Amino acid sequence: MGIVIAVISGKGGVGKTTAVANLGLGVAMNGKRCAVVDFDIGQRNLDMILGLENRVVYDIVQVMDGEATLKQALIKSKVNDNLRFLAASQSKDKRVLNSKKVQKLVKELKENFEYVILDSPAGIESGFEHTIEFADAAIIVVNPEVSSIRDADRAIGILDSKSQKVKEGGEVAKYLIINRIVPEMVQSGEMLKSDDILDILNIKLVGKVPEDSGVIDASNQGKPIILDKHSVAGQAYKRIAARLCGKKIDMKDVEVADSGLFRKLAGIFR
Amino acid sequence: MFDFWKKRRSASVAKDRLSIAIMSDRGGNQTYPFINNLKKEIVEVVRKYVGVRGIEIKKEIDGNFEAISIDVFLEKDRHI
Structure with a gap:
């Protein structure tokens, strides 16, 4: 039985889908069989980030409704054999989801993969609730910015009340990714420090990802940034994926400025 | 500067x-994690004595005081 991880954020646009794509690929690169699932019904996006938008034949709703089997709908990654992708429906509304169907799908995924990573829709509506309902763990993605952190706290509150594991008296493991850190701004006191964010949200940190203009370039091409060996964000995702696979990797302090000169120099040799 | x-x-x-x-x-x-269990148990207890139509539990905060206010709605045609 695999582990199901829901990736959530509260606020949209913080890099949730990018995180899912990179962590999924990262986990697969660690030799684990991994499925990434787009739960954002009506706003399919993960396919673009993974570069698989042309291969989508069946989607998640068709699988849940029995119009296609899971096997038919899963799409193999172009870059890693361990990674499979299940697309969201583009035409349907997220109201088509219901707990029973979601539970059945999640169970089948768990039986076939070591890691199942669910890309939650933004917001805290029904689509979000269905994504977290049967998850064993959640990764919360925030930006070091007030509205993202506040919305994340609301999402964590709902996670704690709606999760099946919590209802059964257990606990959902919660991990934080702080995304889009600008080291120079943290240094000059213009951006919240990781420690401050952890104080406020009171959950465990699993990784810090620095701002990286390469992320847009990567999504333009449909090649997750983790494939770029020179990218600071890609390296950060690599470390997080390894941690998810149980490897002990020290938390790199991306907030201190080995960034400045070193990064500029590294840039010359790209 | x-x-x-x-x-x-x-x-x-x-x-x-x-x-x-x-x-x-x-x-x-407005909620505590135990609120649903609390509701269920209260309804069970009250039902031993009188018919219950519904229950509402609110968390109230006033300055330094925190209180739980519980309203139990009874059946209309109850026979006591």
Whole structure:
């Protein structure tokens, strides 16, 4: 039985889908069989980030409704054999989801993969609730910015009340990714420090990802940034994926400025 | 010089504002994790004596006091 991880954020646009794509690929690169699932019904996006938008034949709703089997709908990654992708429906509304169907799908995924990573829709509506309902763990993605952190706290509150594991008296493991850190701004006191964010949200940190203009370039091409060996964000995702696979990797302090000169120099040799 | 100070402090301003906003978000949440069990048990107890139509539990905060207010709605045509 695999582990199901829901990736959530509260606020949209913080890099949730990018995180899912990179962590999924990262986990697969660690030799684990991994499925990434787009739960954002009506706003399919993960396919673009993974570069698989042309291969989508069946989607998640068709699988849940029995119009296609899971096997038919899963799409193999172009870059890693361990990674499979299940697309969201583009035409349907997220109201088509219901707990029973979601539970059945999640169970089948768990039986076939070591890691199942669910890309939650933004917001805290029904689509979000269905994504977290049967998850064993959640990764919360925030930006070091007030509205993202506040919305994340609301999402964590709902996670704690709606999760099946919590209802059964257990606990959902919660991990934080702080995304889009600008080291120079943290240094000059213009951006919240990781420690401050952890104080406020009171959950465990699993990784810090620095701002990286390469992320847009990567999504333009449909090649997750983790494939770029020179990218600071890609390296950060690599470390997080390894941690998810149980490897002990020290938390790199991306907030201190080995960034400045070193990064500029590294840039010359790209 | 003035600009310098303003910049230095904006992250700590953010921290203070966030702490307060989140505290009030959590408080205004009106719920405790045990609220559903509490409802169920109260309904069970009251039902031993009289018919129950519904129950409402509110978390109330007034200054330093925190209280749970419980309203149990009874059946209309009860026979006591």
